Amino acid sequence: MKIYHLSHTDLDGYACQFITHFYFKNVKFYNSNYGKEINDNFNAILSDIEKDENFEKAIILITDLNLSLSQCEEFDKICQEKKIKIFLLDHHQSGEECAKKYPWYLLDSKRSATKITYDFFSKICHTDLELSHFVDVVNAVDIWLNADENFELGKVFLGLVANAKEINRVMFKEIQVYYIFFLFERAIKFIGKENSHILLENAIHFIKKDFFMRNCDDTLANLISSFVVEKLGELKDEFGIEYGGHKGILTVNIGNTSIIGNDFLIKNPDYDFFIDVSSRKTLSFRANGKIDVSLMAKKLVGGGGHKNASGGLFSAYKDSSNYPYIKAQILDLIKSKELKKESKDVQAKELK
Known part of the structure; x- marks a missing residue:
């Protein structure tokens, strides 16, 4: 039973x-x-x-x-x-x-x-x-x-x-x-x-x-950040996404995006970018020098910012308690932008 x-x-x-x-x-x-x-x-x-x-x-x-x-x-x-x-x-x-x-x-x-x-x-x-x-x-x-x-x-x-x-x-x-x-x-x-x-x-x-607490004492905020980064590392295959040949991770309402995002990318060098989607429909992008997330944010949601820290609004996003459903929305967004780019490339070749 x-x-x-x-x-x-x-x-x-x-x-x-x-x-x-x-x-x-x-x-x-x-x-x-x-x-x-x-x-x-x-x-x-x-x-x-x-x-x-x-x-x-x-x-x-x-x-x-x-x-x-x-x-x-x-x-x-x-x-x-x-x-x-x-x-x-x-x-x-x-x-x-x-x-x-x-x-x-x-x-x-x-x-x-x-x-x-x-x-x-x-x-x-x-x-x-x-x-x-x-x-x-x-x-x-x-x-x-x-x-x-x-x-x-x-x-x-x-x-x-x-x-x-x-x-x-x-x-x-x-x-x-x-x-x-x-x-x-x-x-x-x-x-x-x-x-x-x-x-x-x-x-x-x-x-x-x-x-x-793990091995040593620290502020509660730092202990939480370390714990979350550790768990993200353990489950990164489940949370992983791809964009333009780069591998990244998608989180939901993770909080402390800058700290957690940067810590995760440092401890997981096989990942190039970090995206967090919030219930307010905002996307927060973080990178560690391997991809320009300002361009990524611009192409996906018309956002922008810095090379390693950017953001934007995903107005069509529907919040959920179901992670696979949330991930599917981001993957569909990426796919739609990639198909749009391919279509433009084909049109440009035809004009030539």
Whole structure:
């Protein structure tokens, strides 16, 4: 049996996955906001299930996300056809119509999705005192029990997840989820202490440094940069693209483009350029003397800048949580410009 767990991108959503991870080890995690992103992730799950040799024992678990009726109808039909078990644990009242129609849609608006998930699995498996305390903290802030003794600590937990943007969830999905789990594991140790909310808030910087630390201490920003460059190096074949006979890498909302881009190119001399695309439709180009990215930016999106650092606006770009879809857009852009250039070259020869 393998569980494919799709959940929301906030404290309650990740806490549901933390509980699943506690009880089961054969789990793959996906995270989504509402709307089309849910469908994109569902399709990604189906693709992963089909690649699994034991796909007949697959279970799709959805938590802290309420679906529309059309999504329920589509998911239910597909799961029945493929004989995949699906169930949803949620607390959003807006899903009431779906819960009445589909028996796998379990809804309780009086508890957070985290508490629903814990109560569900603890009855099947076993209870755990430390985990139940964690659930109480999340529950207090998620359904806003401001008189609860756990409320103030819950607010710090809320910020802990909201500000955990150090690892890109589009490019490093698995790493990002386990980073959140690491933060939870450390934060749980503060539950029950006097002034726990203050103690945890003061400790967050050092907890994060512990995750990114390798051989020696440094600023958090430098540790994060080194970590990201290391992971990009490990996955560069997956993120690689080509332009004009030059090999490069494509990132998405990577942050600190100048530092990360330059560090990557220095540590990976077989790559000539670095492009980062942002949700704002901007493209940031970096090079290390092997290609003039100002010309590249000009040809691709009418941008420009310096030889080793340029930018531009890709107005037709459609943001997504799906990296292959994003990469396909950039590859199509490059291909369209190359075909346009070839067409002009042919026309010039004909005129001669």
